[in-house]
Amino acid sequence: MADTAAAGDRALSKSETVYRQLRERILSGRYSAGYRLVLDRLAREFTVSAVPVREAVRRLEAEGLVTFTQNVGAEVTGIDTADYTDTMQVLAYLEGAATALAAPLLDTARLDEAAALNERMRALYGADFDPVRFTELNERFHRLLCAPCPNGHLLELLDREWQRMALIRRSTFSFVPARPAASLDEHEHILALLRGGAPAEEIERTTRAHILRTMEAYLEAGRRP
Incomplete structure (x- = not known):
């Protein structure tokens, strides 16, 4: 049980780290509207599995900074x-x-x-x-x-x-x-x-x-x- 909790804490920490870095890149304009967030590529860049990246991107989606489109995937939200x-x-x-x-x-x-x-x-x-x-x-x-x-x-x-x-x-x-x-x-x-x-x-x-x-x-x- 303790090992499971510790693993959960580590996963949360990775997700938080990825979330903060992606968020900063979007807000700073480094990732502009329409920029595709490819989970596998980001996982390799941050040296993590796809799970914390997916969790981070979902949080960004909830904030309105990322949009999921069918057959396209996650991309930085633009403004109409x-x-x-x-x-x-x-x-x-x-x-x-x-x-x-x-x-x-x-x-x-x-x-x-x-x-x-x-x-x-x-x-x-x-x-x-x-x-x-x-x-x-x-x-x-x-x-x-x-x-x-x-x-x-x-x-x-x-x-x-x-x-x-x-x-x-x-x-x-x-x-x-x-x-x-x-x-x-x-x-x-x-x-x-x-x-x-x-x-x-x-x-x-x-x-x-x-x-x-x-x-x-x-x-x-x-x-x-």
């Missing part, structure tokens, strides 16, 4: 630009409206929590930047500000679009490395408007513009040679 653009535009307008409606109901505790999330994102933005984690915290920030919105139907629509964006790709910040810093500053501006009781129209307009700037940064990056 048209779908991404449509979804971001919808998110911009829905979030703008939801944040403006939620503004009178946002208490100090919730705003402080949002500010703390923004600081956690800022701490991530450095040499060891993790765009997937950054994106997760970014979504939590926006959900937190929208949550008190009294229009339940609007929140349902917004949740559906957040889920759609997660299916397109969990993170786009790896493609626009200069965008996170500006995004964090824009978060602070939105929080200042909310704390200061700014007009609903200004809150809605500022939130919408903030989201559209991320979309525009991604599209601009895609146009570069």
